[in-house]
Amino acid sequence: MPRLTLHLFGLPRAELDGRPVVTDRRKALALLIYLAVNGMDYTREALATLLWPDQDTHHVLAYLRRTLWEINQTFGPGWIRAERDLVGLSPDAREAIWIDVNHFRLLISQSRPRNDQPETIFLLEEAISLYQDDFLSGFYLKDASLYEEWMTSQAETLRHDYLFALETLARNYAKRGDLPKAIEKAAQWAKRDPLNETAHSFLMGLYAQNGQMSDALRQYQEYARVLALEMQMDPSPEMRAMLETIKKQAFQQPSPPPFDLKSLTTRFNLPESPYATSFFGRRVELAELEKLLKDPQTRLISIVGPGGVGKTRLALEVGRIQANWFTDGVCFVPLAAVARPEYIVSSIADALGVRFSSSEIRSQQEQLTEFLHPRHLLLILDNLEHLQLGSTVVSELIETLLHNAPYLKVLVTSHERLNLLQEWTFYVKGMPIPDADDANWSQFAAIQLFLQNVRKAAGVLHLTESERRAITRICRLVGGLPLGLELAATWTRMLSCQEIADEIERSLDFLKAPFRNIVERHQSLRATFEYSWNFLNQSEQETLMRLSVFRGGFKRDIAQSMFQADLATLVDLADKSFIHRDENGRFDIQQALKPFVAQKLQQHPDLEMSLTAHHASFYASFTAEQCRALRGHGQRAALDELNAELDNILAGWNWALAQGRSDIVLSFYEGLFRFFDLRNRFQDAEALFAHAVEQWQTVADEQDIVLGVLLACHAWFCNRLSHITRAHQLLLHSLTILRRLNARPHLMFVNGLALYVVPMVGDMNEIEQIAQETLNYYQEQDDRWGMAQILPFFHRIKTPQSLQEAIRLHNQTLDIYRETGDAAGLASALTSLGELLHYTGDYESALHCHQSSLEISSELNDRRVMAASLDYLGFINRQIGKFDEARQQHQQSMQLSHELGNALGIAGSLDNLGLIALDQGEASQALSLFQQALSLRRESGQIGSVATSLEHIATAALQLNNLSLAQTCLEEALELFAREPEWALTSRARNRLGDLERARHNLLAAEMHYRTAWREAQEHESVLVLLDSTLCLADLFAAQGNVRQAVQLAHYVAQHRACEFVMRQRALKLLDNLHALFAETDWSDLIHTKLTILSLQNILHN
Incomplete structure (x- = not known):
């Protein structure tokens, strides 16, 4: 069954397999929470009494059955086991539910027996991160006092545990000498428990120990203020004595006790080591880097050295050791696969998990800088050298980040320094090498690294004296470079260590190359590669050159299809450390070896051109094939395939563009287009x-x-x-x-x-x-998927007055998408159909369409359609009076639109939030929201949406009695609607013109506008606008003294199934007023007469 997640700290939120569950069934949600939190079975009577304490048993048991049914309807079947007498969660449900409250309690209980041990910190840090607010804060059940008592009891217990966690963390950090962290937790403790003198005195003491005397004094004043306000008391004598001591600055700052950070498991994004060997040596380097990182004046450190020296491995180890010294952690950004300096910003954002909200006003770099500004973070930029060449983008970016993020530190690995004023350069050389007769020979890291690789490659190695000397010689010949040692060790399967050393000596001038020049350092490393290369047979060399045209790796079957590289060959190349296989089964040439192999291919220009063309042609065909799959049942798999091969696809695409190969570009473009659109x-x-x-x-x-x-x-x-x-x-x-x-x-x-x-x-x-x-x-091509793309447009261009025809065309489109299996197309079509059904007043069917669209698009992670569905759901929920739910849905939609950079989507959500404010009598707030939406829509140039915002602004202006603003907006809106016919919106704007004339006491002009809008709405089957016009006329007739007609029209509106919540309230209020004014009049003949459009026409005619 799906995984159900319940977030109960604060307003309850439920998710099924990560997708939000939206429900207005509060009792159903409350019952599920009660059963899930307590984990027990209860009698039906007990649960019924809990939720309906003041009603008779017969009725409450029926209510309980209904509520259990609602749980199944909302969350799906299988969650509840309801027997004759007992009700509880099913056994499967107990395994499938995760509850933040229960996990919080588990973490607290695990921490109590060992609250002075290092792992306690992580248990309690995770616990307090879950506690976003008090238990079910803001959640209320009508007439359920027993449930409220249970909620209060749970909340108090959990709050007590939360305060325990904060106190324990504060004391643990203080014991370890981490005063900033201790102060942070103690401040939270004092804030959450403002009358607890122990919390305040402990925080004051920490401030004093950290030299923050003014903060300590300010904390005392805050405690005294709260105590006097809440309890009319003064602080205790002990507290006052502490105050005097602090004033005399009697506290001395102790040296923080040693704290072994390596005993703590890092929680940040540092990857597991990509290397097959453990980290060896570099203790001196680690200590020096740690000292630099803790120096407040050091903000930028560049680890510089030749390829293969172990810069990345060293940076990762430094990050692991230092992770817990940085409040916001350590972020590792691999840049080896980044092609251009302009992409560094998005790579950093991806590593940090930051989503840009793409606005022309603020660049991605500005957004990243804003995100980093308050964070105490170590940023590791790995393999930067290829992005530095011929460009100042990298150095300028790092300078900008350091200037605008005062707590940020940057650690760079590169072949060369950045040449920035604030840069500390840390040169890394090869590992120290012992003499062959050194007593500690086996303790040297270079020896350990080589021997571990030998054991991997050849199993057991018998260390004779001659082998020891040969290994020492190998270490010297490769300069102690880890990559050289690893490559050399692979040959122990075929050669003795003496033979390996002899071969290296004959072909490697590595030790003679100076390390200050990057080209010469490459030459030195190339000697090691040449040595390995020369042991490959011709077939393996040719295969490796062919594989070098891949970008971002390759799948085995593709390598086999393109270059006849069978599995045995790939395994041989992997054994010889030329390629590696990742956890997803993709192969790739070792990163450091790629330039070397590419240069080998460049020595054969005809072969290089042929292979590159073949690569581009293959991926063009591959992309076209996946494009066809995107139209049907294989859509999700095709998206995954395209994503996995995107680097190769873009390499082929860029080559075809540069070479002017129109045939290849035309095979690529639609697949790329649809991939980026659907993603x-x-x-x-x-x-x-x-x-x-x-x-x-x-x-x-x-x-x-x-x-x-x-x-x-x-x-x-x-x-x-x-x-x-x-x-x-x-x-x-x-x-x-x-x-x-x-x-x-x-x-x-x-x-x-x-x-x-x-x-x-x-x-x-x-x-x-x-x-x-x-x-x-x-139709000629018998392409039903293509037909489905076009059919929905015909209701607008052929029969604009027939909504039923439009609905028929959309249903035909849905049938095609279901037949072809295009889930994305189905989601979009459901959204469009829901919009049409909404126009007919069939809210229930429209909600079903939008909810189905939201579910499908959520599975596809199609945020554009998700945003549209949420906005439509919110729009309809507002119309039926569910304002809180509507507001939440519009806010969720707006967040998605921000992530996508969709200004029109943002404007739509702003407009809809304005409508909620307008319905709730907040006209000033509504006007502000409408004006923000209008600004975005004017920038976009979309006429219809601009006109819509203008009409909304006019509506708010009318409520605020700003008649000149209303007139200006309505005149422009109608002018724009004339250029882009939107019949329903045009008629609605005419109603607002009628409101404007009424406000000016021009009743005949108002009636003319209302009647015109009414006729247009009838002609175009716009039920909502028809009801709006009808109510406007009813109100006008009442003002003119045509009471009988006013009652008939108002009653028609109030009883109509499509009538909006606020409109119905207006109609009922009008009827109440008329009944009060004409209390003696019998209206029964009018109220009990079922009106039709024809009878409405007669009323209006008369």
Whole structure:
């Protein structure tokens, strides 16, 4: 069964397999929480009394049955075992539920027997990280006093445990001399338990020990203030005596006791060692680096040395040892696979787990700097040398980070220093080498490293005196470099150590090369590689050169398919340390060896060109094949395949662009397009296709098919990032090229994009022609998936007055997506269908569509569709009066849009939050939110959404009696709606014009606007606008004295199933007022008459 996670510190949150469970069934959630937290079975009577203490037994047992059913409906079957008398969690459910409260209690209980031991720190740190707020804080059940008592009791017990954890942590850190950490925890303890004199006095003592006398005095004053306010008491004599002692500065700062940080397990992102051997030696280097890192004046350290000397391994070990000295930990950023300096920022963000919110106002670098600003963090930038060449981007970035993040320290590994003023350079040389007759010979790290690799390669090695001398000689010949030792050890399977030493001596001038010049250091290391290379047979050498064209590794079956590299050959190369296999089964050439092997291939330029072309052609076909799979049941697998091979795909793509290979580019583009779109990597895709357009224009002689499709792809991702005007321009350029060339298949692809983008700027002239042309093409090709892309547009361009026709077309589209297995297409189509059903007033069906879309898109991690679904769910929940749930959904949607850089999505959520504020009588807040949304929408250039925001601003302005603002906004909104027909929104704006005229006491003009809107809404089957117009007319008729008609219309609105919550409240209030004014009048004949649209027409006509 799925995994259920319950977060109960604060407002309860539930997740099934990581996906939020949204429910308004408070009693069902409360019952599940009670059973899960207590872990026991209860009688039905006990549970019923707990939740409904003041009702009779017969009714409460029925309520309990209903609540158990609701749990199954909300969380799925199998969670509850309900027998005749007893109810509890099922055995499977007990295994599948994780509860933060229970885990918190487990951590606390594990810490108590050993609260003075180092591991206690990590147990309690994890425990307090779970305690986000008091137990079920803010959660309330109506008429359930017994449940409230249980909640209070649990909350008090958990709060007591939390205070115990804070106190224990504070005392543990103090014992270890870590005063900053001790102060942090003691301050939290005192804040959470403000009347506890022990907490305040302990914190004062810590401040004094740390030399923070003013903070100690301020803490006393705060305690005295709270005590006087809450208890009308003064601090104790002991506390006052402590105050006097501090004033005299009697505390002496003790030296912190030694603290073995290695006894603590690091909790940060340092990877497990990628090396097959343990860390050996380097104790002097570790001590020196530790001293530098603890020096407050040292912010930037560069570990510099030749390739293969062990810089990365040393940096990782330093990070592990120092991890707990940095409040926010250690972050390791591997940069070997990063191709360009501009990508360093995103690599650091990925390692930190930071998601950018892509805004033109703030760059990614600015966002990263802001994130790092308050953090006490060690940032390890590994393998930086290839990004330094010919560029100042790296040094400028590091300077910026250090300048703006005062608590940040940076540790770099590279072949050369950065040459920055604040840089401390730490040169790393080869490992120390003993004399052959040294008594401690076997204790030297170089010897230990070599012998461990020998045991891996050849098993047992009998250490004779001659072997000892040969091993010492090998260590000297390779200069104590770890990589040289590891490579040399691999040959012990075939050669003696004496033979290995002889071979190295004959071909390696390593010890003669100076280490200050990077090229010469490469030459020295190359000698070791040459030595290993010369022991490969010709077939292995050729295979290795072929494998060097891969980027980011390769799968065994692909290597076999492309270059006939069978498993046996790959294993041989792995045994000889030329390639390695990662935990995912992908092979790759050892990073340090890649330049060497690439240079070997460059010695054969014809072969290099042939292999690179073959690589690009293969991955173009691979991408096209996965693109076809993206349309159906293999969608998720295809996305994973494309992601795994993305480095290879992009290498092939860039080569084809540079070489002007249109055939290969045309095979690549759609697969890349759909991958980046479905993965919501809109920024990366926009940059990718913008660069592709620029590059193609430098190699192509004319505007050809490739340029046409590249422009369209660039346009699409501009659109995704809300750059609508730019997208429209690019798309029109693309269409012009492809129409001139009559490139029909590619033109149809671009047509499909145009149907989404062109209407956003109000250009509807060509849409019908484009849609019909594209649909005809897909019908000719019998391409049902292509047809599904086009069908939904026809309700807008052919029969705009028929919502039922639109719903039919969308259902047809859903059938195709279900048939083909396109989950992403299905999720998008469900969102569109839900929007249409909402217009008909069928809220229940619309909610079902949006909820289904949210579930599917969540499984795909399609954040764009998730954001849209959440916004629609919130919109409908607001209409039915579930304001808290709606607000939460809009906020979740806005967060996703921020992550995607979708300004229009953000604007939509702001608008919807404004509508909630408006419904709840907060017109000023609503106006502010609407204006923020309008600003974003104007920047995007999407006409319809700009007009929508204007109409919303006018509505808020009317409530605030700002009639001039309302008029200005409504006039512009109607002008924009005229350019991009949105019939429902246009009619709604006319109603607001009627409200404006009413506010000016122009009742006849108001009635004209309301009647016009009513007729339009009827014509276009817009139920919601029809109800709005009807209620406006009812209110107007009441003001004019046409009471009978007013009652009929208001009653029609109040009883309609599609009536919004706030609208129904307005209608009922109007009816109440009329009943009060005309108490003697019998309205029964009006109220009991079922009105139809026809009868409404008669009322309005009369």
